[in-house]
Amino acid sequence: xxxxxxxxxxxxxxxxxxxxxxxxxxxxxxxxxxxxxxxxxxxxxxxxxxxxxxxxxxxxxxxxxxxxxxxxxxxxxxxxxxxxxxxxxxxxxxxxxxxxxxxxxxxxxxxxxxxxxxxxxxxxxxxxxxxxxxxxxxxxxxxxxxxxxxxxxxxxxxxxxxxxxxxxxxxxxxxxxxxxxxxxxxxxxxxxxxxxxxxxxxxxxxxxxx
Numbered sequence: 001x002x003x004x005x006x007x008x009x010x011x012x013x014x015x016x017x018x019x020x021x022x023x024x025x026x027x028x029x030x031x032x033x034x035x036x037x038x039x040x041x042x043x044x045x046x047x048x049x050x051x052x053x054x055x056x057x058x059x060x061x062x063x064x065x066x067x068x069x070x071x072x073x074x075x076x077x078x079x080x081x082x083x084x085x086x087x088x089x090x091x092x093x094x095x096x097x098x099x100x101x102x103x104x105x106x107x108x109x110x111x112x113x114x115x116x117x118x119x120x121x122x123x124x125x126x127x128x129x130x131x132x133x134x135x136x137x138x139x140x141x142x143x144x145x146x147x148x149x150x151x152x153x154x155x156x157x158x159x160x161x162x163x164x165x166x167x168x169x170x171x172x173x174x175x176x177x178x179x180x181x182x183x184x185x186x187x188x189x190x191x192x193x194x195x196x197x198x199x200x201x202x203x204x205x206x207x208x209x210x
Contacts, residue, residue, distance in 0.1 A: 026197040049109070059154065
């Protein structure tokens with residue numbers, strides 16, 4: 001497993017990789033990519049963790065479905081994560097939130113690197129996504145107040161073109177073309193899909209997969 005962790009660090013040795021362009025492949029359109037200049041103050045800062053681990057002889061990652069009663073992004077599928085607290089680094093926040101949501105101690109996770117930060121317009125958050133590795137399947141203990149469902153999905157599955165779809169969604173008086181990943185019957189879209197797109201693009205280049 002030490003060899004696998006070493007190999008995963010190749011994700012950050014992909015020359016000339018444009019993470020933002022990779023994210024845009026799964027961006028709902030039209031969409032604001034950066035924070036509008038006319039807003040006062042700074043966006044709130046959040047952090048998430050793309051948690052990788054071996055399972056059934058292949059690399060998996062963990063996604064969570066949020067409870068339907070939450071104020072923001074209720075019912076949506078996302079990576080474990082949340083708001084960066086004062087005097088806390090984004091890396092620490094990603095690990096802390098993963099511990100609080102899934103019961104995985106930060107000491108078990110080897111942080112491999114950071115993907116491209118992403119601005120989320122509806123909640124005015126700038127999210128910092130990190131990729132971490134555990135050399136065994138974690139002992140997940142989801143916090144039911146924050147996690148309605150744990151989704152374990154293999155990277156191989158996500159790389160299949162048949163998992164990616166696009167359809168028009170109607171939001172009040174306007175319509176957006178929304179790309180999404182079909183994961184166990186759930187539509188993984190928005191910021192989570194955009195971060196996944198960057199991660200999977202790095203994986204394809206690092207491991208020469210199509």
